[in-house]
Amino acid sequence: MQSSFNLAFEIFKLSEKTKHLDNFLEEFLCLVRKALNSDYCQADVYDKETKEIFNHFSCGIGNRITKNIYEEYFGFDLIKDLLGKKDISKIANLTRKLIPVNTYQTFNDKMGIKINSLLAAPLYSRGKLLGLLVAVNKKNRTKFSKYDEKLFSVFASQAALIVDNSRLREENLIKERFSHLGQRIIDSAHGLKNILNNMDGGAFIVEHGALAKNMKEVNKGWEILKRNSNRLRELVLDILFFSRPKKPEYKLTDINKICLDIKELIEQSAKENNVRINLNLSPNTGLFCMDPKGIYRCLLNLVSNSIYACQEKGGGEISIETSIDKEKKLKIVVSDTGTGISKENLEHIFDVFFSTKGSKGTGLGLAVTKQIISEHLGTITVDSEIGKGSKFTITLPKNTSSECYQKKQI
Amino acid sequence: MGTRKNIVVIDDEPDAIEFVKAVLSSIGEFNIIPAKDGEEGIELVKKHLPDLIILDIMMPGQSGFDVFYILRKEKLTENIPVVMLTGVADKAGLRFFKDDMKKFYGFEPVEYIEKPLNPSVLIETVKKIFNK
Numbered sequence: 001m002q003s004s005f006n007l008a009f010e011i012f013k014l015s016e017k018t019k020h021l022d023n024f025l026e027e028f029l030c031l032v033r034k035a036l037n038s039d040y041c042q043a044d045v046y047d048k049e050t051k052e053i054f055n056h057f058s059c060g061i062g063n064r065i066t067k068n069i070y071e072e073y074f075g076f077d078l079i080k081d082l083l084g085k086k087d088i089s090k091i092a093n094l095t096r097k098l099i100p101v102n103t104y105q106t107f108n109d110k111m112g113i114k115i116n117s118l119l120a121a122p123l124y125s126r127g128k129l130l131g132l133l134v135a136v137n138k139k140n141r142t143k144f145s146k147y148d149e150k151l152f153s154v155f156a157s158q159a160a161l162i163v164d165n166s167r168l169r170e171e172n173l174i175k176e177r178f179s180h181l182g183q184r185i186i187d188s189a190h191g192l193k194n195i196l197n198n199m200d201g202g203a204f205i206v207e208h209g210a211l212a213k214n215m216k217e218v219n220k221g222w223e224i225l226k227r228n229s230n231r232l233r234e235l236v237l238d239i240l241f242f243s244r245p246k247k248p249e250y251k252l253t254d255i256n257k258i259c260l261d262i263k264e265l266i267e268q269s270a271k272e273n274n275v276r277i278n279l280n281l282s283p284n285t286g287l288f289c290m291d292p293k294g295i296y297r298c299l300l301n302l303v304s305n306s307i308y309a310c311q312e313k314g315g316g317e318i319s320i321e322t323s324i325d326k327e328k329k330l331k332i333v334v335s336d337t338g339t340g341i342s343k344e345n346l347e348h349i350f351d352v353f354f355s356t357k358g359s360k361g362t363g364l365g366l367a368v369t370k371q372i373i374s375e376h377l378g379t380i381t382v383d384s385e386i387g388k389g390s391k392f393t394i395t396l397p398k399n400t401s402s403e404c405y406q407k408k409q410i
Numbered sequence: 411m412g413t414r415k416n417i418v419v420i421d422d423e424p425d426a427i428e429f430v431k432a433v434l435s436s437i438g439e440f441n442i443i444p445a446k447d448g449e450e451g452i453e454l455v456k457k458h459l460p461d462l463i464i465l466d467i468m469m470p471g472q473s474g475f476d477v478f479y480i481l482r483k484e485k486l487t488e489n490i491p492v493v494m495l496t497g498v499a500d501k502a503g504l505r506f507f508k509d510d511m512k513k514f515y516g517f518e519p520v521e522y523i524e525k526p527l528n529p530s531v532l533i534e535t536v537k538k539i540f541n542k
Contacts, residue, residue: 193497194423197526201429204529208432217432224425 007035008154015162024162029059032135032155036148039137040113043123044078045163046131060136062113078103079132082120091153092120093144107136119144121156125164133159191235198228238368248291248375250403255288255330256281258296259320262303274315275307282323288330289404290396294372295332301365302334302392309338309390316389328398329378335391341384349382415540416460418443420451420477421495422469426525430464433529434536448472452480455487462539465519467496475507482517491539493532497525 014027029041040060081100083092096104099115107113116137123131133156138144144152202224209217263277270277303318310316316337323331341349350370373380376396384390417440419427427444434440443458445451447469455463463481467474474494481487511517521535 193525194426197429197497198423198425200526201425201432204429205432208436220428221432224428228425 007031008158011155011158015158025055025057025159026059028155028159028162029057032133032152033059035151035155036119036135036144037139038119038135038144039139041133041135043134043159044132045123046079046129062107062111079122079129082118082132082134083122089122089124091149091156092118093149094118094120095143113137116141117143119148119152121152123156123160123163125157125160128164130160130163130167192232195228195232195235199225199232202228234365238365248294248372250289250291250399252287252404253290253292253295255285255290255295255322255332258292258299259322259332262296262299263320265300266303266307270307270318273307273311275310276317277303278317278319280319280321282321284324285322285330286324288396289399290330290376291372294375295396298369298372298394299332299334301369305365306334306336306338306390309336309340312339313337325395330396332394332396333391334394335389337389340386340388340390341382342386346382346384350380414439414441415462416441416443416458417462417464418445418451418455418458418460419464420445420448420469420474421464421466422446423466426466426495426527429527430532433527433532436529437533437537448474448477448480451477455481455490456484459486460490462536463490463492465492465494467494475511478517478519479511479515482515492519493521493523493535493539494519495523495525495527 011028011031014031015024025043025045029043033039033041038060040058040062042056042058044057045055081103082094083090095117096115099118104115107115113136118137119135121133122129123133133152135144135148135152138148202221205221205224206218207221209215209219209221259279259281263279267277299320303320306318310318318334318336321331321333321335325331350366370380373394373396376399378394378396380395381393382390383393415438417434419430419442421427421430421444424444424446427442431442431444434442443454443460445454448471451463451465465474465477474496478492478494481490481492508518508522520539523531523535
């Protein structure tokens with residue numbers, strides 16, 4: 001059995017290298033189980049607002065059950081049941097006799113575990129109850145000792161800190177988006193004022209053209225109106241994206257289907273601009289965990305930029321490539337033979353409200369793209385040469401977010 | 411019957427220049443010379459020595475204030491009337507530049523006109539300048 005210090009160190013190393021809370025908690029529970037020499041460990045994370053179980057993790061023998069089934073039989077009451085109704089801040093060290101009947105029965109019937117002894121500790125951080133940590137049955141069939149209790153409470157506070165930290169990061173993401181938005185409202189007012197000014201101009205020209213029965217003027221004004229209403233739409237959609245209150249929705253997604261949808265969407269516009277779209281989609285991508293709406297928006301932004309870049313040259317070719325690399329990461333490459341990006345601009349292209357498209361750009365497309373990729377804990381890089389073209393590479397790491405993977409019932 | 415007046419319009423938004431062109435064409439025949447940035451604008455002003463310069467403030471690269479300063483500093487162009495168009499939302503920021511320009515250099519454009527453009531404001535201003 002490893003010394004407690006070594007184990008604590010291993011847990012520290014673990015929290016440094018795992019980025020997803022789910023991955024961390026599962027491995028963490030296995031280390032806790034080893035430290036206590038117990039049969040089974042579980043952690044439940046609660047949503048403080050709705051008092052619902054946000055997530056359930058476990059390590060050890062016994063049947064794994066899905067979160068929904070767990071919720072059905074346990075719910076928030078497990079905390080009160082195991083820790084007692086008065087003071088739930090203390091650790092509970094329970095033997096068979098003290099386990100509430102329905103808890104014992106549920107563990108037995110649903111998870112195939114006959115509880116002999118049980119340790120339960122609340123996950124507290126910054127005065128908030130975040131969940132529950134449970135260890136069941138010492139392997140040698142003895143009770144959990146005082147030493148086990150102390151060790152367990154250390155693990156519980158570690159887990160609490162890490163769960164809290166990941167919550168904070170999530171809240172931060174949302175706040176960051178709002179602060180970006182707030183900071184840029186003044187700048188965006190300029191972009192919006194230009195668009196509105198142009199629309200007033202277009203309307204003025206249409207009106208005066210109609211009065212003078214001058215169709216040429218009417219058409220000119222109409223084109224201005226159309227062009228700027230498109231700009232307005234794109235700007236508003238991007239601003240709305242930045243102010244999304246919810247976090248991305250992860251699903252197992254077929255990236256190749258997204259690429260095919262995008263090709264279909266822009267095919268007509270590409271043809272009109274003498275731009276050819278090539279798809280090079282790997283059959284090995286399978287289903288990958290991602291936020292499909294977000295990734296769709298990223299690819300649409302990149303492909304629109306590529307069409308614009310080719311337009312400037314009078315035509316060109318765009319390639320969209322998907323593949324899985326050696327590290328099981330998803331790679332999406334969008335490249336074009338357009339005008340390319342200068343070295344000076346390369347530094348700024350992902351900045352909010354930076355645009356080289358003059359009156360045609362909102363400055364938000366690539367910033368939104370980068371934001372979405374960051375939320376996926378992925379990376380986006382760009383290779384470009386003026387006059388030759390550009391290549392954007394998106395890399396998404398494997399995401400074992402529990403929204404994509406339900407635990408199976410044996 | 412005078413010759414057509416030349417007006418240089420400097421704005422990075424081509425649609426905005428079309429708007430100014432259309433508004434001014436409703437009160438007379440002007441020769442509108444467009445420029446998409448400060449550099450091009452200054453070149454065209456020196457070349458044509460127009461009767462009026464209409465200048466957007468918020469532009470990438472040189473701002474309208476930079477251009478205005480340069481034009482006022484040169485003997486060749488210092489007396490050409492200038493009207494500045496502003497879409498700047500931060501009124502306090504604009505006041506800062508306005509006051510500095512006046513205080514330190516004594517430079518003041520004929521008028522500051524806000525975007526979105528109100529056609530009658532532009533019309534009144536231009537009439538005022540050319541009726542002098």
